[in-house]
Amino acid sequence: xxxxxxxxxxxxxxxxxxxxxxxxxxxxxxxxxxxxxxxxxxxxxxxxxxxxxxxxxxxxxxxxxxxxxxxxxxxxxxxxxxxxxxxxxxxxxxxxxxxxxxxxxxxxxxxxxxxxxxxxxxxxxxxxxxxxxxxxxxxxxxxxxxxxxxxxxxxxxxxxxxxxxxxxxxxxxxxxxxxxxxxxxxxxxxxxxxxxxxxxxxxxxxxxxxxxxxxxxxxxxxxxxxxxxxxxxxxxxxxxxxxxxxxxxxxxxxxxxxxxxxxxxxxxxxxxxxxxxxxxxxxxxxxxxxxxxxxxxxxxxxxxxxxxxxxxxxxxxxxxxxxxxxxxxxxxxxxxxxxxxxxxxxxxxxxxxxxxxxxxxxxxxxxxxxxxxxxxxxxxxxxxxxxxxxxxxxxxxxxxxxxxxxxxxxxxxxxxxxxxxxxxxxxxxxxxxxxx
Amino acid sequence: xxxxxxxxxxxxxxxxxxxxxxxxxxxxxxxxxxxxxxxxxxxxxxxxxxxxxxxxxxxxxxxxxxxxxxxxxxxxxxxxxxxxxxxxxxxxxxxxxxxxxxxxxxxxxxxxxxxxxxxxxxxxxxxxxxxxxxxxxxxxxxxxxxxxxxxxxxxxxxxxxxxxxxxxxxxxxxxxxxxxxxxxxxxxxxxxxxxxxxxxxxxxxxxxxxxxxxxxxxxxxxxxxxxxxxxxxxxxxxxxxxxxxxxxxxxxxxxxxxxxxxxxxxxxxxxxxxxxxxxxxxxxxxxxxxxxxxxxxxxxxxxxxxxxxxxxxxxxxxxxxxxxxxxxxxxxxxxxxxxxxxxxxxxxxxxxxxxxxxxxxxxxxxxxxxxxxxxxxxxxxxxxxxxxxxxxxxxxxxxxxxxxxxxxxxxxxxxxxxxxxxxxxxxxxxxxxxxx
Numbered sequence: 001x002x003x004x005x006x007x008x009x010x011x012x013x014x015x016x017x018x019x020x021x022x023x024x025x026x027x028x029x030x031x032x033x034x035x036x037x038x039x040x041x042x043x044x045x046x047x048x049x050x051x052x053x054x055x056x057x058x059x060x061x062x063x064x065x066x067x068x069x070x071x072x073x074x075x076x077x078x079x080x081x082x083x084x085x086x087x088x089x090x091x092x093x094x095x096x097x098x099x100x101x102x103x104x105x106x107x108x109x110x111x112x113x114x115x116x117x118x119x120x121x122x123x124x125x126x127x128x129x130x131x132x133x134x135x136x137x138x139x140x141x142x143x144x145x146x147x148x149x150x151x152x153x154x155x156x157x158x159x160x161x162x163x164x165x166x167x168x169x170x171x172x173x174x175x176x177x178x179x180x181x182x183x184x185x186x187x188x189x190x191x192x193x194x195x196x197x198x199x200x201x202x203x204x205x206x207x208x209x210x211x212x213x214x215x216x217x218x219x220x221x222x223x224x225x226x227x228x229x230x231x232x233x234x235x236x237x238x239x240x241x242x243x244x245x246x247x248x249x250x251x252x253x254x255x256x257x258x259x260x261x262x263x264x265x266x267x268x269x270x271x272x273x274x275x276x277x278x279x280x281x282x283x284x285x286x287x288x289x290x291x292x293x294x295x296x297x298x299x300x301x302x303x304x305x306x307x308x309x310x311x312x313x314x315x316x317x318x319x320x321x322x323x324x325x326x327x328x329x330x331x332x333x334x335x336x337x338x339x340x341x342x343x344x345x346x347x348x349x350x351x352x353x354x355x356x357x358x359x360x361x362x363x364x365x366x367x368x369x370x371x372x373x374x375x376x377x378x379x380x381x382x383x384x385x386x387x388x389x390x391x392x393x394x395x396x397x398x399x400x401x402x403x404x405x406x407x408x409x410x411x412x413x414x415x416x417x418x419x420x421x422x423x424x425x426x427x428x429x430x431x432x433x434x435x436x
Numbered sequence: 437x438x439x440x441x442x443x444x445x446x447x448x449x450x451x452x453x454x455x456x457x458x459x460x461x462x463x464x465x466x467x468x469x470x471x472x473x474x475x476x477x478x479x480x481x482x483x484x485x486x487x488x489x490x491x492x493x494x495x496x497x498x499x500x501x502x503x504x505x506x507x508x509x510x511x512x513x514x515x516x517x518x519x520x521x522x523x524x525x526x527x528x529x530x531x532x533x534x535x536x537x538x539x540x541x542x543x544x545x546x547x548x549x550x551x552x553x554x555x556x557x558x559x560x561x562x563x564x565x566x567x568x569x570x571x572x573x574x575x576x577x578x579x580x581x582x583x584x585x586x587x588x589x590x591x592x593x594x595x596x597x598x599x600x601x602x603x604x605x606x607x608x609x610x611x612x613x614x615x616x617x618x619x620x621x622x623x624x625x626x627x628x629x630x631x632x633x634x635x636x637x638x639x640x641x642x643x644x645x646x647x648x649x650x651x652x653x654x655x656x657x658x659x660x661x662x663x664x665x666x667x668x669x670x671x672x673x674x675x676x677x678x679x680x681x682x683x684x685x686x687x688x689x690x691x692x693x694x695x696x697x698x699x700x701x702x703x704x705x706x707x708x709x710x711x712x713x714x715x716x717x718x719x720x721x722x723x724x725x726x727x728x729x730x731x732x733x734x735x736x737x738x739x740x741x742x743x744x745x746x747x748x749x750x751x752x753x754x755x756x757x758x759x760x761x762x763x764x765x766x767x768x769x770x771x772x773x774x775x776x777x778x779x780x781x782x783x784x785x786x787x788x789x790x791x792x793x794x795x796x797x798x799x800x801x802x803x804x805x806x807x808x809x810x811x812x813x814x815x816x817x818x819x820x821x822x823x824x825x826x827x828x829x830x831x832x833x834x835x836x837x838x839x840x841x842x843x844x845x846x847x848x849x850x851x852x853x854x855x856x857x858x859x860x861x862x863x864x865x866x867x868x869x870x871x872x
Contacts, residue, residue, distance in 0.1 A: 022586050032766040033585045139583035147575035149469045150458050150749025278714045293743045296736035306728045313586025330468040
């Protein structure tokens with residue numbers, strides 16, 4: 001009989017407590033599945049006194065994450081404290097350097113220090129598993145790291161932030177503004193008091209940087225991700241999208257182009273018929289376009305204590321089973337440098353919403369400016385908000401344009417010219433289109 | 437440097453040839469990802485003379501699958517011949533008994549002889565990987581076998597047969613009959629000349645039996661699966677489903693009930709808003725309901741040479757990487773026996789379509805019969821086919837009932853009573869409803 005895998009857990013919040021509970025309740029299944037018993041032998045957390053609904057009898061309390069990481073009694077250090085720096089970083093590094101395996105749910109840390117940690121893991125022979133860091137219980141890390149070993153990836157994209165998808169879903173379904181939906185999300189606990197990290201796209205960018213590395217064999221580099229959030233999206237954009245057969249989602253997209261790997265996070269129009277468009281509320285989804293095969297989409301809970309804990313325990317089981325995949329799929333020294341593909345060279349279709357004065361001469365002028373930049377239009381839609389036409393003939397009228405594939409700088413050059421023409425009021429709204 | 441993994445491939449049809457091609461074109465990625473080069477050293481197939489668009493120079497031709505399996509030069513035997521028996525069975529068994537690892541895409545063989553083969557793999561230390569057997573490139577085996585180690589599964593269900601889903605999608609979208617769509621599917625190569633294996637649900641049943649074993653730790657047993665095909669589905673059922681907010685899919689469902697694990701394959705009404713309802717055409721999808729976490733759905737190509745080869749190569753990479761998961765997630769001697777849960781005890785909602793004579797006395801009579809069996813109705817819909825009303829007042833009129841959850845035997849007792857009442861003509865159509 002193999003000796004049990006001895007686990008130390010740093011951080012006993014919702015996720016940590018649920019991991020302790022799962023390891024106990026699933027003990028028999030876990031040992032049958034991994035060929036080895038799994039036992040939590042020591043824990044640490046900020047407050048020992050805090051009431052937790054788990055039984056910690058028989059489990060040692062260690063005074064600091066670093067002490068736990070260095071504790072020779074444990075084989076596997078589980079980091080569930082969060083934060084992109086200390087004390088998690090030093091503790092994980094210490095654990096890896098002593099040959100232990102590490103399981104973490106910490107996307108910020110992996111996005112920022114993943115390479116350094118992966119190097120330590122490779123050198124000392126431990127695993128560094130972080131399935132829970134992206135898409136919680138959705139097995140996207142495993143799928144990219146192991147499941148698609150034989151297939152080149154052309155594109156990986158997804159809905160990686162439940163807060164943003166919740167807000168966009170409610171805006172679409174109830175015609176509410178961004179601000180109203182954000183307030184509701186905060187009230188329901190789906191958004192932080194300071195929501196910027198989520199709604200401005202940075203959370204998605206961290207996750208995307210990790211997925212891109214796994215998919216393309218490049219070094220994780222959050223700084224290579226172009227980021228735009230959802231706060232500028234208006235209910236009229238969602239209504240127009242609906243009419244045109246699209247939905248608006250905050251996507252993280254990493255795609256192989258002739259100019260390198262493009263990584264970007266921004267509100268995106270996706271065809272209503274695509275798998276990704278069906279994903280509503282706090283649910284997450286990732287689509288992987290492999291070379292020569294139809295897309296694979298993984299959908300599920302991207303957050304939540306139970307879903308995150310489920311992924312953490314699966315990672316622990318892999319350690320128990322003896323699986324040692326390279327943390328980023330390939331050895332760190334085989335990962336290629338990532339350079340930031342400039343967004344002005346991005347190519348794709350665009351949704352453009354303008355407030356036009358004095359139709360129809362205006363439309364002709366706009367079309368001329370676009371034509372000069374060789375931008376072809378798939379559709380032009382002129383909207384008359386209810387009652388406005390009658391009320392005030394001279395009010396600006398929304399005009400919505402959908403372009404065929406073109407380059408981003410062409411779009412912006414054309415729109416600058418339109419603005420110089422003084423035929424529109426306010427700033428144009430521009431949303432990129434992603435086809436499946 | 438570790439020695440390369442030496443692979444022997446039996447079967448060089450579309451999938452086999454694509455595997456040879458992938459291993460060559462992805463050689464660098466494969467070795468970076470698995471820490472070891474992968475090399476095809478020998479092959480065998482029915483005809484050596486057949487033209488194939490792959491380069492077999494430098495690869496040995498062996499005269500039989502068994503000889504290849506026993507060839508001491510190979511580490512990993514890849515079986516891509518198909519068929520639930522010989523010569524695949526003996527060859528795989530021989531390979532495993534000599535300590536080799538085996539990769540196969542053969543669902544029929546795994547459903548029928550999987551336990552025997554898994555035992556041999558466990559005893560001699562080789563891997564037995566079969567990701568491609570269910571859902572081709574969708575990593576559902578890996579997800580159930582490794583990714584959800586820490587989570588109990590309550591239900592696993594999915595669209596596992598692309599032929600059936602293609603037919604149902606076209607019937608729904610174009611209002612065509614089953615027979616017309618089947619003919620088209622055959623013309624397009626989506627259905628076999630003898631389509632029974634697909635459209636009668638047996639292909640789905642084999643795949644479901646495998647998934648159920650992985651999900652619930654029970655022995656694979658195709659005979660424990662209740663099976664019903666799609667040939668009785670009429671366009672009017674799909675129209676009614678649409679109106680009631682459902683779609684009809686051929687699902688394989690394995691669910692933990694108080695009476696044991698229920699395994700069933702049948703046409704199913706699923707809510708239009710569910711992930712599974714969005715899956716159209718030949719695409720496959722599997723949803724896993726884990727204990728305490730929202731469902732995880734995996735969607736992608738369930739068949740096709742490239743998608744199947746992608747999964748086969750990923751399995752080979754796992755062998756190269758040294759991953760040795762138990763073939764059915766747990767040791768064979770820990771798998772529990774599967775008993776067939778009787779369908780008459782199945783509980784759920786039902787869609788019932790009857791051809792009623794002489795309304796409205798009839799509806800009252802039907803409702804009385806249902807009430808006697810304590811079946812509550814969620815809705816009753818009476819349809820007048822276009823023009824029929826005017827043409828012939830005495831023609832039978834379709835009546836559609838949706839029940840709340842009840843038991844299958846209650847439904848059949850009630851419908852038998854209704855038939856004895858002679859208030860309907862023809863046989864009632866009954867379709868089970870699966871809620872998410």
